[in-house]
Amino acid sequence: MKSTDMSQTRIGDLGAEIFCRQFRDQNSNDLTTLRHTKFQMMITENLSKLDPRLLPPTPRPSYYHSLRVHLQVVRWLQLDDCLLDEKEWGWEVWPHGLRPIMTDLPAAPEEVLTFVRCKCKRLNNRCGNHQCSCVKHGLNCVEACGGCHGRDCDNCPSGIPQDDDDDDGDDVQ
Template structure:
């Protein structure tokens, strides 16, 4: 319709705005507007927005919206759309390269998984030399050592396994939006069929080794030589997550303390 007259699309879904910004051909159509259907509506001129943002950013918006959570992909706990969008506006090199891979049709699963992992590490403030496993472990140890209450696991970066399936679903959703998903089987891109319905595959590995899930730490200042020490009480040796006893003689240590690098290995 917009090819021969000014057109307004009325709706509330963010997907509609993202799709208009990606698909609208500013030079080949009349004015297109997107209006929210509320008592005090917002009206967006798609042509003006697209010129302000640039075609590159409008493509990256598909990645930003899907990767940070849309109707078919999970929201990343603690990571909002606004910071990711602002980094795209500033042409962040890491997110830009990850977006290029995940938004490219006919890409293989390994490339998509690797790009998704890199993007997740970047969004959580890690270096590209880091891995999600090392980031989760380091952050868990820091939180356990300093926390006064239970450490909530959702505040850790997602596991590599969860990120893999999240990235596959993101790629598949973007291909649907771009109109290039023909021939793609969703069960090969992060989905499974249960009771004739598609359900997301969350992980194919445990979120952490069993010993780590049972981690107990202490903040003893008297040598850890009685059952008042929570580690000794539960039959566990000193760990790097323990607090004050690291700076004094610990009687619950089966071996000499090892460095952080050795412990990661």
């Protein structure tokens, strides 16, 4: 990452790979998938200690961070502030100097920012009435829901309960 002729895209890809390795994922440089996997692990392990600061960054903040790191490394190695333009490497001009670009996208989709999930027990409520927080908010159950996981309830996305473990022989081929 110390070359002055590497593209921003290549630097961003290398940065994502480094972040994935930092989070113990040697097989991929897909931060979105890794972030989802780590989030699911957090939910499974202990919901009361869900701390988003422990998740890998999303791709765009990682990209801009990697650009800024590359710029700094090149400057330190070459001892030249003029080799690369800050505005092309993760910085924007503000009245009192430069400011880092954190991201150029929203932090999360609106649906995630207003995230609701239920904790209905599979046998007691099957998410079929307003006791279910998803139903109460007019949302379908999702994979992160407690008992149903968005698959085995009356409020799954398709609207039809999806019990795969029935053995009554009436499956359509």
